[in-house]
Amino acid sequence: MFVRFRTATLGVLLACLTLGRALAGVEVRVADNVFVVPDPKAKVITVWMIVKAGCRDEEAGQCRGLAHYLEHLMFLGRGAEQASAQSMFFAAGQTNAFTSMRATSYYQSVPAREATIGLDLEKLFSLFAHRLRELNPPEDAARRERNVVLQEFNYRQSDSFRVRFNTELNTMLEPEHPIHQPVIGARADIANFTVEAARAFHERWYSRDNAIFVVYGPVSPADVRPLAVKYIETLPEKPVPGRAWLDALRTFEPMDATRQGADASIARTSIQFEKIVRFAEPFPDRSDAASDILFDYLNSEMEGSLSDVFVEGKRLATGVEISRTPFGQGVMWSTVRANLEEGVAPETMKTAIAAYFRELAQKGVDDAMVERLKRRRARDVKEISNDPRRTLADLTAWFSESGAYADWQKRAEDFASVTPQTLAPLLRAMGGPGRQVFGVLEPLEGARRMVESSQ
Amino acid sequence: MSFKRAFAALFFSFVGALSPARVLALETFQRVTTPGGLVFWHLQRPDADRAVVMAGFNDSFALAHPDRIAAPNVGATLLRHGPRDISAGEFNEQLKDARAQCGISTAPLFATLVAQAAPGDIGEALDLCMRVVVEPALRERDLEHIKRDAVVGRQRLEENREALASMLMRRLTQAGAPFGRWNDPDEVARVSTADVDQWRRETFTRDGLMIVAVGASDAASLGPVIDRAFARLPAAGGARLAAPAPAFPDKTIVLEKPGAQTAMVMEGPLDIPPDQAPVALIGVNVLGGGLDRRLSKAVRGELGATYGISSSVVLLAPGQRYLRIGSALANDLAAAALKRAREVYDAWRLDGVTDEEAGSARAQLASGFERNVETPYGKAFAMLSLLRVGRTASDEAEYVERLRAIPVESVNRLLREKAPARLTTVLVASDAAGLGADCVIHELAEVDNCR
Numbered sequence: 003m004f005v006r007f008r009t010a011t012l013g014v015l016l017a018c019l020t021l022g023r024a025l026a027g028v029e030v031r032v033a034d035n036v037f038v039v040p041d042p043k044a045k046v047i048t049v050w051m052i053v054k055a056g057c058r059d060e061e062a063g064q065c066r067g068l069a070h071y072l073e074h075l076m077f078l079g080r081g082a083e084q085a086s087a088q089s090m091f092f093a094a095g096q097t098n099a100f101t102s103m104r105a106t107s108y109y110q111s112v113p114a115r116e117a118t119i120g121l122d123l124e125k126l127f128s129l130f131a132h133r134l135r136e137l138n139p140p141e142d143a144a145r146r147e148r149n150v151v152l153q154e155f156n157y158r159q160s161d162s163f164r165v166r167f168n169t170e171l172n173t174m175l176e177p178e179h180p181i182h183q184p185v186i187g188a189r190a191d192i193a194n195f196t197v198e199a200a201r202a203f204h205e206r207w208y209s210r211d212n213a214i215f216v217v218y219g220p221v222s223p224a225d226v227r228p229l230a231v232k233y234i235e236t237l238p239e240k241p242v243p244g245r246a247w248l249d250a251l252r253t254f255e256p257m258d259a260t261r262q263g264a265d266a267s268i269a270r271t272s273i274q275f276e277k278i279v280r281f282a283e284p285f286p287d288r289s290d291a292a293s294d295i296l297f298d299y300l301n302s303e304m305e306g307s308l309s310d311v312f313v314e315g316k317r318l319a320t321g322v323e324i325s326r327t328p329f330g331q332g333v334m335w336s337t338v339r340a341n342l343e344e345g346v347a348p349e350t351m352k353t354a355i356a357a358y359f360r361e362l363a364q365k366g367v368d369d370a371m372v373e374r375l376k377r378r379r380a381r382d383v384k385e386i387s388n389d390p391r392r393t394l395a396d397l398t399a400w401f402s403e404s405g406a407y408a409d410w411q412k413r414a415e416d417f418a419s420v421t422p423q424t425l426a427p428l429l430r431a432m433g434g435p436g437r438q439v440f441g442v443l444e445p446l447e448g449a450r451r452m453v454e455s456s457q
Numbered sequence: 458m459s460f461k462r463a464f465a466a467l468f469f470s471f472v473g474a475l476s477p478a479r480v481l482a483l484e485t486f487q488r489v490t491t492p493g494g495l496v497f498w499h500l501q502r503p504d505a506d507r508a509v510v511m512a513g514f515n516d517s518f519a520l521a522h523p524d525r526i527a528a529p530n531v532g533a534t535l536l537r538h539g540p541r542d543i544s545a546g547e548f549n550e551q552l553k554d555a556r557a558q559c560g561i562s563t564a565p566l567f568a569t570l571v572a573q574a575a576p577g578d579i580g581e582a583l584d585l586c587m588r589v590v591v592e593p594a595l596r597e598r599d600l601e602h603i604k605r606d607a608v609v610g611r612q613r614l615e616e617n618r619e620a621l622a623s624m625l626m627r628r629l630t631q632a633g634a635p636f637g638r639w640n641d642p643d644e645v646a647r648v649s650t651a652d653v654d655q656w657r658r659e660t661f662t663r664d665g666l667m668i669v670a671v672g673a674s675d676a677a678s679l680g681p682v683i684d685r686a687f688a689r690l691p692a693a694g695g696a697r698l699a700a701p702a703p704a705f706p707d708k709t710i711v712l713e714k715p716g717a718q719t720a721m722v723m724e725g726p727l728d729i730p731p732d733q734a735p736v737a738l739i740g741v742n743v744l745g746g747g748l749d750r751r752l753s754k755a756v757r758g759e760l761g762a763t764y765g766i767s768s769s770v771v772l773l774a775p776g777q778r779y780l781r782i783g784s785a786l787a788n789d790l791a792a793a794a795l796k797r798a799r800e801v802y803d804a805w806r807l808d809g810v811t812d813e814e815a816g817s818a819r820a821q822l823a824s825g826f827e828r829n830v831e832t833p834y835g836k837a838f839a840m841l842s843l844l845r846v847g848r849t850a851s852d853e854a855e856y857v858e859r860l861r862a863i864p865v866e867s868v869n870r871l872l873r874e875k876a877p878a879r880l881t882t883v884l885v886a887s888d889a890a891g892l893g894a895d896c897v898i899h900e901l902a903e904v905d906n907c908r
Contacts, residue, residue, distance in 0.1 A: 045827040077748075095821070097748070113824040146761030149787060153718065154764035157785045160717035162616050269612040270605060302553075303546025310546060320602045341609065374554065381556060385506065391831070 027387030029397060030223040031407070035210065036230040037397065039218040041390035046095070047119065047219035048111040048394065049126040051134070052401045054214070055207035056104040057187075058180045059245065065180035067151070067187020070101040072200040074147045076108065078139035101185055104404040108133075114220050123221060124229055131233040134213060137204040144197045152192050159184065163265040164443065168274070171261060171441045175276050178253055181327065181335075209240035214401045218394045254280065257437045260352075264446035271444050273348050275338040275355055278329075279436035281427055290409075291379075291416035292424045293326060293334070298375045299367055300324045306368070308338070311358060318346050318354055328403060334431060348442040363433030366422045379417040483858075486669070486840050486850035489676040493684035497668035498840055498850060499676045502833065508579035508672025509571065510683070511837040513845055516568040516660045517698040519635045525652045526635035527644035529563040529660070531603055532653040536561050538599045540588035545599070548585075557582035559589060565636045566700055566774050567845060568660050573834060576673040580682040587686045590661045595650045607645040618720035618885045619785050621901075625712055626722050626883045628904045633701035636773075659695030663687065667844045671833040700774045702726075709882040710896045710907045711889040719791035719886040723782040723798070725877030727770060731846060733871060734778065735822075735860050737770050740868045740876070742818035743810040744768045744802070745782060752782065755801045762790035766798065775846045780876065791884070792891040799880075806876040809869030823857045 029039045057065035076099065095112035110129070112122055139147070159165040165184075172182030186192070215234065217226050301323055303309045312319045322340040329335050338355055342348065386392040400410045409416075486498040519526040537560075539548030552559060557574035559582065570590065574582035614620045627637030638644055666687065670679055705725050727737055745752035745768030752766045766784035773779065782802070786794045810818075829835040843853045889897045896907035 043831065045831070046824055095824070111824075113820055143758075146758070149761035149790075150757055150764055153762070153785065153787050156717035156787070157764050161618065164613075164616075267612055267616055269608045303544075303549050307546075314544070314546065320605060341605075344605075378553060378556075385556075389506065 028390050028393050029216075032223045032227040033230040033235065035213060036215045036226065036234060037217070037407075038221065038223045038226045039216065039390050039394045039397070040220070040222055041218060042220050044219045044390065045114055046111045047114050047123060047126065047217070047221060048109055049123075049130060049218075050107065050109045050214075050216040050394075050398050050401075051130045052105055052107045052214045052216070052398065053134075053208055054105050054212050054242075054401075054404055055203075056102045056106060057183070057185045058103045059207055060180075060203065063180055065103070065183035065185060065187070066191040067185065068191075068195065068199055068203050069106055070186050071148070071151055071192070071195045072137070072203055073099045073101045073106050073108075074151055075137060075139045075144055075197070075200055076133055078143045078147060100402075102402060103181065103185060105402045107398065107402045109398075119219075119221065120225065123217070123225060127229040127233040130215070131237060134208050134210060134237060137201050137208075139197060141197065144200075148192060148195050151186065151195070152189070155186050155189060155192060158186065160189075163263070163267050167261075167263045167441065167443060170263075171274060171276050171439050174259055174261060174439045175257075175278060175335075175437060176253055181329075206243060209242070210234050210237040211240055212242045216394065216398055216401070218390065254278070254437055256435055257439070259438070260440045260442065262442045262444065264444040266446060268443050268445045270341055271346075271348065271442065272339065272341045273351055274441040274443070275340075275352065275438065276335070276441070277337075277432070277436050277438040278333065278335045279431040279434065281332050281334075281431050291413070292420050292428060295372060295375050295379065295417065295420045296367070296425050296428055297324060297326060298379070299371060302375075304371055304374075306362070306371075308358070312340065312351075312354070316354060317343055318351055319343060334428065336432065348440075352440050359429070359433040361433075363426075363429040366429065367425055369422050372420065372422050372425070376417055376420060380414060383414045383417065483854040484836075485854040487676065488850065489680065491680035491684045493680075493688060495663070495666070495668065495683055495687055497670055497679070497683055498844070499669075499679065500671045500836060500840070501673065501675055502671060502836075503673050505576065505671065505673050505833050507573055507833050508576045508674060509573050509670065509833040509837045510579060510583050510679075510686075511572075511669045511834075511841050512570045512687070513667040513669075513841050514568045514570070514660050514662070515665045515697050516563060516566055516656075517696060518656045518659055519639055520566075520698040520700060521659075521696055522652075522655075523635060525648060525656075526639045527641070528648050528652045528656040529568065530639050531600070531607075531645055531648045532656045533561045533563045533568065534603050535595060535600055535650075535653050536589050536593050536657065538596065539594055540585075541592045541594050545594065545596075548589075552582075552585070555582060557585070559586035561586075561589065565634070569841070570661075571834070571837075579672060579674065579679075580685075583682060583686045587689065590657065591689045593654075593657065595653060597650060600648070600650055600653070604642070604645050604648075607640065608642045611640065611642050618714075618716055618718055619722065619783055621712070621714075622720040622722040622883050622885045623783070625710065625885070625901060625904055626724055626881070628901060629710060629883065629907065630703040630705050630724065630881060631701075632704070632905075632908065634703070636700075658691065662691045662694035664693045665697070666690070667841060669837045669840045669844070671837045671840075700777065702777055703773065703779065704908075705779070705877070705881040706908060707879040707881065708895040708907065709884070709893050710898065710904065711884045711886055711892055711894040712898050712901070713887065713889050714885055714899070715887050716885070717788070718785040719788050719884055719892075721782075721784050721786055721791070721795060721798070721882070721884050723802075723880040723882045724779050725880040727778040727780050727875060727877070729778065729871065729875050731776075731848070733875075734770070735856070736863055736867050736871050737778075737780075737875070738822055739815055739818045739860070739863060740805075740810060740872050741768050741770050741780060742822055743814045743868075744805050746818060746821065751801050751805060752784075752798060755797050756784065756786075756794050760790055760794055760797060762787050762794040762797075772846075780880075782880070788887055791886060792893075795882070795884075795892065802880065806872050806878070809872055810865060812865045815863075815865040815868055819861055819863065823860050826857055826860070 029037050031037050055069060057069045060066055060068050095110060097110045099108040110126055169182055169184060176182055300308050308322045308324060312322045319340040319342055324336055324338045327335040340351060342351060386396045484500060486500045489497055489499045516529055518529050538545040555574060555578050557578060560571040562569050570586060572583040572586040631637045668683060729737055743750060745766060752768060756766045757763050763784045763786050768782045771779050771781050830839050840853050884892055886892060898904060
């Protein structure tokens with residue numbers, strides 16, 4: 003049950019945080035999978051449809067780019083019944099979509115016209131319901147769209163040695179998991195896309211039970227609820243297929259490998275250190291919040307952070323950052339990237355990184371720093387909750403990563419519950435052995451060279 | 458068309474008076490004089506949860522010092538490392554704690570300083586920002602890192618063939634101005650901390666200073682804050698110079714470089730008075746402002762030759778605008794796509810746009826503008842862009858109303874009379890054969906041979 007109230011004063015806010023209650027915001031849930039973010043000042047209506055199916059839901063758990071091709075096809079084949087809606091929305095508004103490992107997200111924005119806002123909203127719902135129900139692109143347009151996807155592939159990564167190197171590192175790390183496969187697919191895959199395969203994916207994954215809608219603009223929940231009933235709840239029920247492999251690692255034998263790459267496009271030596279660890283001990287339910295706080299610290303410039311140690315202190319790098327790939331409970335996949343200072347050997351940096359995490363695991367993160375970071379997160383959550391535009395952005399990003407609404411609602415209390423002790427199991431895992439690949443990118447005049455070694 | 462580009466190009470008044478009542482209903486900046494005599498433009502939004510103070514400075518350093526053209530760009534980055542008596546790391550962390558931001562950026566002939574914070578903290582954020590300008594750390598090690606990053610950044614940029622084509626176009630058309638080269642690693646390598654210091658002293662002055670403030674605070678309370686922050690700036694600085702106008706030769710230049718796509722950039726001058734800029738924007742939006750616009754329908758929809766093609770109006774400097782078309786094309790369809798794009802362009806220029814098309818463009822541009830100025834930052838940016846080209850607060854406030862009133866006849870007249878008959882074309886392609894090249898080169902520097 004969604005409890006709706008508003009925090010009116012800072013005092014109330016602090017009380018909520020202290021007591022660990024969920025922080026209510028501007029969004030309203032009007033149906034199981036339909037949310038409204040009212041913004042009386044908005045000049046546009048935006049409707050998002052987030053289908054919880056991405057490239058790792060493709061056949062045999064392999065990411066070949068079909069989900070992304072389907073995303074492209076969804077814009078084709080504008081039937082007569084959609085013609086008036088399409089011409090309005092494409093012409094005067096904005097539309098876009100994107101595909102990830104986990105989801106395919108679509109949105110349409112149109113100017114909010116006072117005289118016709120109800121009609122416009124209904125057209126948007128009709129459009130999305132139609133797309134959810136069926137896929138019928140003209141064959142010739144679908145063929146041309148394959149080439150458009152190929153051009154997107156060329157544009158985004160074909161000429162980038164760095165992107166290919168990144169894929170190779172991920173393949174070494176998890177050869178049996180689609181995580182290393184690009185969402186857009188490989189060139190050979192793209193050339194072999196068929197409408198039949200796209201239709202089969204649509205049939206399997208595109209349903210009202212597997213989609214979330216978020217409506218933003220100068221609209222009220224009372225405006226949207228009838229449309230949700232008329233257009234979404236009348237779509238056929240279709241159970242969501244199981245995802246037995248979801249977030250399961252395929253390969254976890256310990257490994258410590260190195261891969262070197264050299265290319266004329268690389269100007270300075272840099273490293274990319276990929277590591278997967280599992281938690282051998284129980285970890286708090288709120289591991290995402292703890293990971294967020296930890297990575298905020300690691301990426302900060304506070305004392306003991308990566309930058310403080312490697313850039314300012316040891317002067318091994320000119321810049322360093324760490325990121326993580328979501329992988330579900332009990333698993334941490336982290337990536338450390340650093341541009342090395344002149345004359346620093348990559349192996350020196352590797353040894354130093356390992357030592358850094360071992361030492362950090364022993365001493366932990368200072369309580370004052372954790373509290374400082376928690377204050378920032380708390381303020382961020384509060385501002386998002388009070389700002390419809392930011393709520394829209396944050397909520398749709400959350401759903402696009404297959405996050406649950408209940409978890410989004412309790413972000414504030416999750417952050418409030420983090421302590422240095424909460425971080426300890428995570429730090430111990432990151433400081434210990436795991437499955438890792440150390441990538442080194444170096445400049446080279448002339449031909450490319452790839453050298454792999456593993457221990 | 459990117460809304461940010463449209464945003465920077467659009468603030469001009471034009472024919473069409475509004476009723477006084479309607480003007481009063483619009484959100485309009487007020488001109489305010491501080492107790493210390495500084496002028497700033499103020500807009501109060503009582504509900505705003507962020508406050509912004511944005512300052513613009515005329516910056517002719519690169520023109521005045523052709524041996525140190527990279528100093529402004531390098532300088533803006535170096536200044537962001539913080540003031541003298543605090544480490545860069547702690548400076549950044551203090552800003553994060555205060556949910557404040559301090560930004561310094563440069564564009565040809567213009568530098569901008571932006572302070573953002575929660576309403577009650579804007580004074581403190583502005584003070585911190587000004588310390589960066591008045592007492593910068595200017596550490597040698599930071600400068601060395603910037604120089605190394607410039608090399609890395611340039612390499613990465615060149616991986617994007619469309620960016621490479623744009624660089625080539627800048628060098629080709631702006632031989633007399635430094636802006637096409639001011640990111641070159643060779644130029645960056647020449648800059649010293651002393652150069653950055655000189656740039657700082659010549660640029661960040663009260664001479665010609667433009668200040669815009671948006672937020673919950675009223676003007677009376679902001680006045681002393683602004684006085685305190687900007688009082689430390691010197692009264693005058695370096696000379697103000699005008700940039701030489703770019704020259705667009707009627708040529709097709711091909712840079713041969715192996716790659717998976719052919720990048721195409723086509724540009725030409727738009728010699729129009731400021732009040733015609735919104736008219737041009739409508740026309741250019743019809744040409745290539747999105748998926749359903751003419752270029753995209755033809756080159757992506759009909760040929761399947763690209764993932765994206767777009768057109769835009771670019772403001773290089775006050776009084777210097779040009780039209781740009783850009784795309785990355787399939788190699789095997791590049792010649793056909795180039796031909797088709799030119800056909801679409803010519804038809805657009807000569808036959809004009811339909812009433813329906815103009816209506817869609819107006820709606821999209823107006824919607825985009827309104828969305829951008831919803832935030833205090835967006836509103837301040839709009840106003841500063843306007844001030845930069847000598848326009849007024851009413852021009853900004855009335856922009857959307859006036860845009861919606863532009864008739865299609867005005868758009869078509871402008872296209873016929875002002876859209877360039879020929880566009881300079883630059884391609885980065887694996888093979889120049891079939892592309893109709895007037896000049897084929899293999900390195901950026903060879904572009905001098907093509908003029």
